[in-house]
Amino acid sequence: MQSQGGDTAKGLDRRTLVRAGTALGAVAIGARPAAAVASAAPRCADRYLGYRPADERQPYAKYMKDRVDPPQPQVPRALAAAALPSRQVPERQALSAELHDPGYAPVETGFGRTRSGEIWVACLTDMPRVAPAMWDWWFAWHSYDGARYKLWHPEAHAYAALRSDRRADPSLTDRQRYRGNTSYVDEYIGGRLDQLAISFQDPARYGIDERRFDGTVICGTVGTALLPVNVGLLVHQVRPTARGAEMRSRFYLNVPGLRGLDPAGISCAVRRGAVLPRSITFDLRFGAALLRHCGEEMNHLARFLPELHAEFGGSRS
Numbered sequence: 001m002q003s004q005g006g007d008t009a010k011g012l013d014r015r016t017l018v019r020a021g022t023a024l025g026a027v028a029i030g031a032r033p034a035a036a037v038a039s040a041a042p043r044c045a046d047r048y049l050g051y052r053p054a055d056e057r058q059p060y061a062k063y064m065k066d067r068v069d070p071p072q073p074q075v076p077r078a079l080a081a082a083a084l085p086s087r088q089v090p091e092r093q094a095l096s097a098e099l100h101d102p103g104y105a106p107v108e109t110g111f112g113r114t115r116s117g118e119i120w121v122a123c124l125t126d127m128p129r130v131a132p133a134m135w136d137w138w139f140a141w142h143s144y145d146g147a148r149y150k151l152w153h154p155e156a157h158a159y160a161a162l163r164s165d166r167r168a169d170p171s172l173t174d175r176q177r178y179r180g181n182t183s184y185v186d187e188y189i190g191g192r193l194d195q196l197a198i199s200f201q202d203p204a205r206y207g208i209d210e211r212r213f214d215g216t217v218i219c220g221t222v223g224t225a226l227l228p229v230n231v232g233l234l235v236h237q238v239r240p241t242a243r244g245a246e247m248r249s250r251f252y253l254n255v256p257g258l259r260g261l262d263p264a265g266i267s268c269a270v271r272r273g274a275v276l277p278r279s280i281t282f283d284l285r286f287g288a289a290l291l292r293h294c295g296e297e298m299n300h301l302a303r304f305l306p307e308l309h310a311e312f313g314g315s316r317s
């Protein structure tokens with residue numbers, strides 16, 4: 001199953017980018033250092049869009065689709081309204097209070113720039129039939145294989161791997177499997193390929209007290225996979241509703257920080273084709289693209305997450 005369709009120009013751009021990235025990686029590594037890289041990182045999967053025959057033999061293949069579902073209507077509405085004025089954009093320091101509030105923030109879906117220059121994105125997704133615990137399971141399960149990660153956004157997700165394989169310890173809860181772990185993902189956001197390192201953390205680190213609401217919070221830093229540098233923060237709060245759940249997503253970008261050095265992770269990022277970041281600062285255009293991407297992938301997966309979880313939720317692999 002290949003990811004393709006009407007948007008040929010976009011598809012060509014992506015393929016060109018992937019080829020260019022592969023060539024760049026080959027130049028960067030060279031013949032002799034490649035051997036050293038291979039020993040430092042024995043298992044580095046390929047990056048590609050769509051599914052290969054080996055992927056289609058996976059037991060979850062029936063959930064593979066060619067196209068992502070459109071986002072819910074609040075997302076195109078927010079995009080059409082353009083960026084929120086900075087005076088209405090909540091600062092990052094207000095995030096925990098916003099999530100502790102049992103109601104809703106003045107703007108639950110939108111994007112803008114804070115007065116301090118950070119790019120802010122918020123996205124509300126309604127998820128009928130979904131339970132918050134299904135999202136903890138998803139974050140513990142999906143990063144072990146790029147094909148699983150592609151179930152989430154089949155047109156934009158190209159690669160996933162985890163820094164630490166925790167499947168051997170059956171005593172760990174889903175949260176313990178992904179919190180404190182780093183997920184390396186290559187994905188297209190707004191037509192641009194990014195090689196990201198998402199380090200999931202305990203929400204308490206950001207002042208978020210999970211005892212103050214039902215549900216769960218997935219939160220972590222967003223960084224580049226090529227450097228031990230973080231560039232932002234993501235938070236997905238999942239709360240129960242009368243008919244399922246809802247996700248309140250928040251992103252703050254242009255938040256620099258350091259991440260622990262992982263030479264094997266960086267080696268893999270270079271081997272699969274290093275795509276040097278055009279910049280490690282983000283603008284409003286990227287914020288809009290991220291809002292669309294988040295609205296698409298969260299709505300897309302939520303539609304079959306109950307079935308996927310029922311089928312594979314008991315598996316520790």
Ligand SMILES: [Zn+2]
Pocket residue numbers: 153156157187293297
């Ligand atoms: Zn994505």
